[in-house]
Amino acid sequence: MLNQSTDLDRLFHALADPTRRAMVERLSRGPAPVSELARPLPMSLPAAMQHLGVLEAAGLVRSEKVGRVRTCAVEPQALSQVEQWINARRSEWEQRLDRLGEYLKTLDNEGDGNGSSD
Amino acid sequence: MLNQSTDLDRLFHALADPTRRAMVERLSRGPAPVSELARPLPMSLPAAMQHLGVLEAAGLVRSEKVGRVRTCAVEPQALSQVEQWINARRSEWEQRLDRLGEYLKTLDNEGDGNGSSD
DNA sequence: ATGATACTTAGGCATATGCTTAACCAATCA
DNA sequence: TGATTGGTTAAGCATATGCCTAAGTATCAT
Numbered sequence: 001m002l003n004q005s006t007d008l009d010r011l012f013h014a015l016a017d018p019t020r021r022a023m024v025e026r027l028s029r030g031p032a033p034v035s036e037l038a039r040p041l042p043m044s045l046p047a048a049m050q051h052l053g054v055l056e057a058a059g060l061v062r063s064e065k066v067g068r069v070r071t072c073a074v075e076p077q078a079l080s081q082v083e084q085w086i087n088a089r090r091s092e093w094e095q096r097l098d099r100l101g102e103y104l105k106t107l108d109n110e111g112d113g114n115g116s117s118d
Numbered sequence: 119m120l121n122q123s124t125d126l127d128r129l130f131h132a133l134a135d136p137t138r139r140a141m142v143e144r145l146s147r148g149p150a151p152v153s154e155l156a157r158p159l160p161m162s163l164p165a166a167m168q169h170l171g172v173l174e175a176a177g178l179v180r181s182e183k184v185g186r187v188r189t190c191a192v193e194p195q196a197l198s199q200v201e202q203w204i205n206a207r208r209s210e211w212e213q214r215l216d217r218l219g220e221y222l223k224t225l226d227n228e229g230d231g232n233g234s235s236d
Numbered sequence: 237a238t239g240a241t242a243c244t245t246a247g248g249c250a251t252a253t254g255c256t257t258a259a260c261c262a263a264t265c266a
Numbered sequence: 267t268g269a270t271t272g273g274t275t276a277a278g279c280a281t282a283t284g285c286c287t288a289a290g291t292a293t294c295a296t
Contacts, residue, residue, distance in 0.1 A: 012134035016127055017284090021203070028210040035242060047285050049244075054283095068242045068293040076211050079204050085139070086197050086204075092146035093194050135254090153272060165255050167274075172253095186263045186272050238296085245290065252283070260275070266268090 007059075011082050014058035019043070020051045024060060024074060031073040034063075125177075129200050132176035137161070138169050142178060142192060149191040152181075 014020055023037050038048035052072065055061040060079070063072040132138055141155050156166035170190065173179040178197070181190040 008139065009134055009136060012130050016130035016134050018127060019284095021126065024207060028207050028214070030214060033242080043284085044286060045243075046245085046287085050284070065243085068291095070243070074207075074211055076208075076215065079208060083204060085133075086201060089142060089146050089192075090194075090197060092143075093192055096146070096148060097194065137254095151272080161254085162256065163273075164257090164275085168254070183273085186261095188273065239294100240296100241292100241294075243290105243292085246288085247286100249286080250284090253281085254279105255281100256277100256279080258276085260273100262271100262273085264269100264271075266270100 007081055008085060010054075010058040011060065011078070014054050014060055015082075017051065017054075019048075020055055023048075023051060023055060023072075027061060027072060027074040031071050033069045033071050037072060125199055126203060128172075128176040129178065129196070132172050132178055133200075135169065135172075137166075138173055141166075141169060141173060141190075145179060145190060145192040149189050151187045151189050155190060 015024070019041060022041070026032060026037060034049065034052065035045070037052065038045050041048050052061065052063070056063060058078070059075055061072050062075050063070050065071075133142070137159060140159070144150060144155060152167065152170065153163070155170065156163050159166050170179065170181070174181060176196070177193055179190050180193050181188050183189075
């Protein structure tokens, strides 16, 4: 259960940039060639390609070149590791809050006292 | 609906580091003082504090100082924006795949005889 | 073959990140 | 009161990131 960190590192890092999220959002609606991904972006084509490289390295996007056009598509299962991590966290702290709730109820029943020291 | 980017930027970026995720994981089990968060980490206390600062700036962690001890705790609703973004993407591309499935079925009905298979 | 299109590679620069050590302050404790 | 504990600030450094321009390479169109 310890650290296969690097996958999550790459995924979160890839998603931490608005340009890259915009690309993923675009690709969520269907595959697109590099130039179409780059066109709306306020940067040069090479810069856009670097972002694409980060997305591919993270496994979020897959691409294939046919003729001179490289077509990119989202990799639908790529986000599952992220989801798993988040769900794990959420369930942990929900459990904690549940236990805290129980505890507070218990205190309530005790009829409370003070407890200061200082 | 476009760009409240910066929140997501900070959240994803905060989670893109194994040290910071380790801190969140630790805090998911309950609040802890800075020194306890830092102790297991292979770095100096100031370095750990910087990570903590990133987590706080992202809204993932909240902390409060009492006496000379600063106690940190997870902010349970902080991940919801991340979840929303991920869910939005997933539902988009699931819809797409559904439509693709329909389309393929249609083709199939047309009575074309070959299988594109691969 | 010539030129346009669609990407790709290379090199470079500015800023951001992650870490370190060396003080420094504030609350206990002896 | 002075030492210790817990945290904070400051300065500096090495590497990583994000962008650029310029110069390729490989199709495709004529």
